[in-house]
Every structure is written in structure tokens, then in C-alpha cells.
Amino acid sequence: MGFVRVDLFTTLDGVAQSPGAPDEDPDGDFAFGGWQAPLLDGVAGGWVQSGMVGMDALLLGRRTYDIFAAYWPEQDSEIAHLFNRLPKYVASRGTPPLPWAGSTLLDTDLPAAIRELRQRHENIHVIGSVDFVHSLLAERLVDEMTLWVHPILLGHGKKVFTGDVTPATLELLEPATTSPNGVVQLRYRVVGTEPPVGDMTRDDR
Template sequence: MTGRIYIDLFTSLDGVAQAPGGRDEDPSHDFPYGGWQAPFPDETIGASVWEGISELDALLLGRRTYDIFAAYWPQQSHRIADVFNRVPKYVASRGLPTLEWEGTSQLGMDLVREVEELRERHESIHVIGSVDFVQTLLKEQLFDVLTLWVHPVVLGQGKKVFPEGAHPANVTLLEPAITGPLGVVQLRYGPKPGDVQTGEVED
């Protein structure tokens, strides 16, 4: 079995993925727009999000997202919580996080090897949020599907999916875009090997 790694990110039109779910989710660097996703309760996109969550059999999270999830999901009692609380959780951190959420373990320092080993244990591994950690996965092309749910709002600041200095890489569109009635667009990409190419645009 070779599992697949899915990166799932809610972003603004200008690529900000910080704290979409709540005002106090991630206020680091004095981010003032926590909860910016709330005005877009899009049923079309929500159905797609749930489809992915319902099929996952492991969560792979960065330290900050893990702490947020661990403080929230064990106290919830709906279908998303049921999945998150049931499946194994893996945390990528150089520190010593408190792993009180049942089913959690910490990855070691050889991240590339550890993530590849997760593919041998699970079929559908989802990375949700975890913007800082995602930079490593994108750089190493340690993913199979990158899903961006792009919302019609410009924030102008915050942690971005592709910040200044992001590693150059090619991606390929895996399926046509889906647009919900509130203007949220789902874009789904896969990694594409090779260096970024340049040239001249001809008339």
C-alpha cells in the first residue's frame, strides 16, 4: 500500500491561510482577521470538504495547528469531530508538544523518511492548516494533492500558502475548478517534477 498525502487549505484571494476558522485561532504577528472564513458558509464547498474528511484515516499536523485542534475537537460531538478523534494524529515539531489528544504521536527529525513511512501505514493522510509545516512539504514535493479553497476576500497580511521566498516548483491541475454560489473556488493540484521553465511570449 502506498498512501496519498492531501494538503487542505482555506485561503484568501491573496493567498493568506492564517486563522480562517475563528478570531482567536492564530493571532500571531498581531493578525487582526481571525475567522475571515465565517462569512462564506458555502454548501457546495462544504460538501467537498466533508468528502475529504470522511475518507481520511490519519491527520498530519504542524505544532500550532495540533495545539488548536487538540484543545477543540475532543470536546465536540459531531461528524467531523468523530473522524478527527478516531484516527491517528501525527505532529511535526522540533519541540516537545504535550500529546494529550488520544491517538497522537510525534514525528522524528528525519521528516522526509517519516512522512514516506506514513504512506505505508495509511491510505489517506490529510494535512489541514499547518501553514508553516506545509512549506516543507511543498518544497520537498511530499504531497499528492494540494487543495485550495480560495475565498473572495483580500486580507493584505498574514501567513501565506506561498510566501516570499517559497521554493520554486511546478504543479499540475488535477481536475476542473469548482465554484460555490458565494464565490469560493476549489482548486486541486498535484506536484509536477522538474525546474520551473521560462521563455519568451510570442505574438
């Protein structure tokens, strides 16, 4: 049985909208598109690339798919070769054209579609696609999550975790690491659906 891992670039206040370019996702008149670029360094870039080792499928929301499909087929790099070779599964409420080779539209029954993908693939990555990630989290369909937290505050924009996020317990898979520009890598596994609680006022704790 395979697993689904979410990979997201986020700010310290949880904004994951449009990290790569000004026009990537302007929804809500978002004014900070491309906020990741000034903070990218070789260490953080290396984390991203090493985190893709073993990936055997991409799972993307429609907007991220369109961005990737317009960019990666024209590139000549290790990541481009990987993305162009991998099967790509796309979540959409409509029936959009999928011109990128190896692309398949997911069934609208998301839990059933993810179960089928887990049977077919061992290491499925969701990259970006913050709107789609909200749906996956709501349906408890995320097994692991890697966050690259950048030392800036934007105040508004689409966030990784919304106000109605489904409760879950996470386990840190390895110690947090920090790049020279202050980007922090956090890798988690989802280990439970009912977070434990306690009472800090008790003397016998």
C-alpha cells in the same frame, strides 16, 4: 505507497492564517482572525466534508494540533468522529504533550518521517498548519493540494506560498468549482519539480 495532501483555506491574495476564529493564530498582530466564517456556505462545507472521504491519517503542525485537540474531542459530528478515530501525527521542534487519543510526535528528520508515513497510510491529510506546510513544500513532500480560495483580500498574514517557495509543476485534477458565496475549490497534483518554460515571442510556437 501513500500520498500527502494539503488542505488549506486561503484568501484571494494567499493568506491562510487564522481562518476559523479571532484567537486561532494572532502572530504578527494579525487582525482578521475568523475571516472564513462569513463566507462559509453549504456548498463549500460539503466540499470540505467530501474531501475527507478515504482519509486514514492526519498530519498536523503543533499550533493546529493544539486547536483541534481542544475542540474536536468535545464535538458530536461526522467530522469529529472521523478526526477522533484517526491516527494523528504532529510535527514539532519540541516535545509537547499530546493528549488527543491516537496522537504521535513525528521524528525531527521530516523527509524520513514522511517516507515512513507513506508506507503506513494511503491517504494522509495536512489540514491548516500553514507554517508546517511551508516546510513540507520546501522538502518537496506534498503530493496533492486542495485550496479553498475565498473572495477577500487581507494584504498581510501568513501566506500559502512564501517568496522562497520551491519551484514545482502542478496539474489541476478537476475543473474549478464555485460556491454561492464565491469560494472557489482548486485541487492540484504535484507532477514535477522543474516547471517548463517557453518563448512567447517566437513565431513558430
